[in-house]
Amino acid sequence: MKKATALKVVAISIAALSLGLAGIVFSQQASTQPAADMSFFITSTGLGKGADLGGLAGADRHCQSLAAAAGAGKRTWHAYLSTTGTPAVNARDRVGKGPWYSFDGRLIARNVDELHTVNNINRLVALNEKGKTVNGRADKPNKHDIMTGSLPDGRASAAKEDTTCGNWTKSGEGAALLGHHDRSGLRDDDASRSWNSSHPSRGCSQDALVATGGAGLIYCFATN
Numbered sequence: 001m002k003k004a005t006a007l008k009v010v011a012i013s014i015a016a017l018s019l020g021l022a023g024i025v026f027s028q029q030a031s032t033q034p035a036a037d038m039s040f041f042i043t044s045t046g047l048g049k050g051a052d053l054g055g056l057a058g059a060d061r062h063c064q065s066l067a068a069a070a071g072a073g074k075r076t077w078h079a080y081l082s083t084t085g086t087p088a089v090n091a092r093d094r095v096g097k098g099p100w101y102s103f104d105g106r107l108i109a110r111n112v113d114e115l116h117t118v119n120n121i122n123r124l125v126a127l128n129e130k131g132k133t134v135n136g137r138a139d140k141p142n143k144h145d146i147m148t149g150s151l152p153d154g155r156a157s158a159a160k161e162d163t164t165c166g167n168w169t170k171s172g173e174g175a176a177l178l179g180h181h182d183r184s185g186l187r188d189d190d191a192s193r194s195w196n197s198s199h200p201s202r203g204c205s206q207d208a209l210v211a212t213g214g215a216g217l218i219y220c221f222a223t224n
Contacts, residue, residue: 034072035105039222042181044128046216051147051165051176051204056081059168063220070129080219082149082156083167092154096223103131116154121195123182136182145178145214152197165204174204178214
């Protein structure tokens, strides 16, 4: 009788363990799909040509393509990038009105003003379109430099110097303004903690972007 009871306990334990493992597997599988309201991500990869994205149109296509591959292609996606010239284009005017949510449904910002004041962009929340964290300054390789071409308020710079790598068409000389998605830099100051306007790049090539801790990545926002 005792032996039968012990066997029964073992059987129940094995069944419970199996259900637990199944739950873990299911959870892992579910996490590969973005939340229904995902409307923000960092690109998992660049185009491989440094800051030459084919202009704003090419950058938008890159966002749309990655979103579609992740199962979020029904939305309209735009790159968070500014351009200079006449007229200049401000990144803040390209991303819709909000609110925006990450891959796993966490709030990024409720509106444009909040996006450019107090938002939830950081290494743990600002995931790529696959739901993966993007390497920060403490990781190897560091990929925290995200191309924006923007000032802290999300507008294009009026400086004479190149701040957008020729409006995202250069992969050699030039410079682009970069932000730190992990809100961390070499110093503990506003620039180092800025998600969209930390410092200029040292060039527009892929190698130049990698040299300062980047990978040619951009922010993508759903406009609808």
